[in-house]
Amino acid sequence: MSLNVEPGTLRALPSEKPLRLLDNAGHALEGEVTGGFELPDADTLLELYRRMVVARRFDVQVTALTRQGRLATYPSALGEEACEIGAVSAIRPEDWFFPTYRDSVALLTRGIRPADILASFRGEWHNGYDQREHRTAAQATPLATQTLHAVGLAHAARLRGEPIVALTFLGDGATSEGDAHEAFNFGAVWQTPTVFVVLNNQYAISVPLERQTNAATLADKAVGYGMPGYFVDGNDVAAMYAVTKAAVERARTGGGPTLIEGFTYRIEAHTNSDDPSRYRDQREVEHWRRRDPIERLEKYLVSEGVLTESIREEIAAAAEALAAATREAMNEEAELDPLELFDHVYAAERPALREQRDALAAELAARSEGGER
Ligand SMILES: Cc1ncc(C[n+]2csc(CCOP(=O)(O)OP(=O)(O)O)c2C)c(N)n1
Numbered sequence: 001m002s003l004n005v006e007p008g009t010l011r012a013l014p015s016e017k018p019l020r021l022l023d024n025a026g027h028a029l030e031g032e033v034t035g036g037f038e039l040p041d042a043d044t045l046l047e048l049y050r051r052m053v054v055a056r057r058f059d060v061q062v063t064a065l066t067r068q069g070r071l072a073t074y075p076s077a078l079g080e081e082a083c084e085i086g087a088v089s090a091i092r093p094e095d096w097f098f099p100t101y102r103d104s105v106a107l108l109t110r111g112i113r114p115a116d117i118l119a120s121f122r123g124e125w126h127n128g129y130d131q132r133e134h135r136t137a138a139q140a141t142p143l144a145t146q147t148l149h150a151v152g153l154a155h156a157a158r159l160r161g162e163p164i165v166a167l168t169f170l171g172d173g174a175t176s177e178g179d180a181h182e183a184f185n186f187g188a189v190w191q192t193p194t195v196f197v198v199l200n201n202q203y204a205i206s207v208p209l210e211r212q213t214n215a216a217t218l219a220d221k222a223v224g225y226g227m228p229g230y231f232v233d234g235n236d237v238a239a240m241y242a243v244t245k246a247a248v249e250r251a252r253t254g255g256g257p258t259l260i261e262g263f264t265y266r267i268e269a270h271t272n273s274d275d276p277s278r279y280r281d282q283r284e285v286e287h288w289r290r291r292d293p294i295e296r297l298e299k300y301l302v303s304e305g306v307l308t309e310s311i312r313e314e315i316a317a318a319a320e321a322l323a324a325a326t327r328e329a330m331n332e333e334a335e336l337d338p339l340e341l342f343d344h345v346y347a348a349e350r351p352a353l354r355e356q357r358d359a360l361a362a363e364l365a366a367r368s369e370g371g372e373r
Pocket of ligand 1: 102170171173175201205270
């Protein structure tokens with residue numbers, strides 16, 4: 001018996017080793033490991049470096065504010081800067097970005113103000129920024145729903161003849177959600193201009209990758225849907241940028257979707273309410289700290305004479321100024337009205353919702369009479 005396989009159905013699997021353009025010591029690589037991609041020019045790399053340094057300072061600052069009780073929760077992206085910033089820097093302002101809850105540093109790169117990024121983590125019912133103005137959807141907490149939104153928007157843009165690409169991020173755990181499969185399938189069948197970037201930080205809270213999938217890499221999954229898949233070193237910002245840029249341009253010119261896996265590591269806890277020492281070894285964390293994405297690019301830029309001491313100081317000062325502005329914004333007391341939650345759910349009033357609102361109003365009134373906050 002022979003299988004009825006149409007020519008073109010058999011597609012090449014992604015590389016077994018992650019594609020990279022810079023090694024951990026900051027040396028430019030050549031040959032097979034680069035997958036045919038080229039190192040971006042010096043100006044682009046310096047800009048990616050600046051974005052990563054500013055993003056890390058922001059992330060460290062927000063984590064500190066969370067510990068001081070200024071924010072309810074914050075999912076840190078420390079260690080994942082290359083993956084996030086490399087990918088999001090590859091789209092244009094007119095393209096759309098559909099993030100997850102962990103992608104605050106990518107939002108920062110999209111030009112969204114810190115106070116607006118942090119509004120929902122602080123307890124506001126809304127996401128704090130104008131999604132249309134920034135062409136950036138609200139950060140999604142339900143896993144993988146944003147991938148469907150990205151496919152839907154990309155499909156609509158194509159029907160309208162607008163040359164827009166939708167970039168979406170999802171975690172390794174989120175690839176096991178039904179929504180992710182539907183998005184991959186729909187995107188590939190309809191050839192929508194969507195780029196899926198899986199931020200594989202190797203844990204879904206406490207669930208390690210080997211219990212999440214039996215596939216050799218998450219990029220391998222692309223083959224089954226009939227789209228290209230790339231397995232990329234997520235701590236190499238140059239590689240993340242180059243591969244995403246190529247996928248974005250392919251999507252823009254009618255080539256359909258791409259799945260990119262950035263292989264990286266979450267250095268911090270899942271969120272401030274998680275204790276990672278219960279499920280992972282500190283030695284593993286140290287191993288990944290030595291693969292720091294910022295240091296890698298820094299070594300390269302210094303060796304090439306692109307990053308001078310004065311530029312480094314200038315970038316550090318900009319990062320400090322942003323951290324100070326973030327602190328200032330979060331130190332102002334938030335004016336939160338829990339009852340606003342009910343305001344924009346339905347256009348017309350619904351009795352069941354009014355009852356819930358009245359019950360909450362009564363509870364809040366009872367608490368304030370009792371002197372509780
Ligand atoms: C639909 C859905 N199911 C379950 C959860 C609970 N949950 C929140 S985060 C998380 C783990 C997600 O891991 P991953 O996708 O790898 O992203 P990471 O947090 O590591 O960036 C889970 C299961 C959720 N938010 N949404």
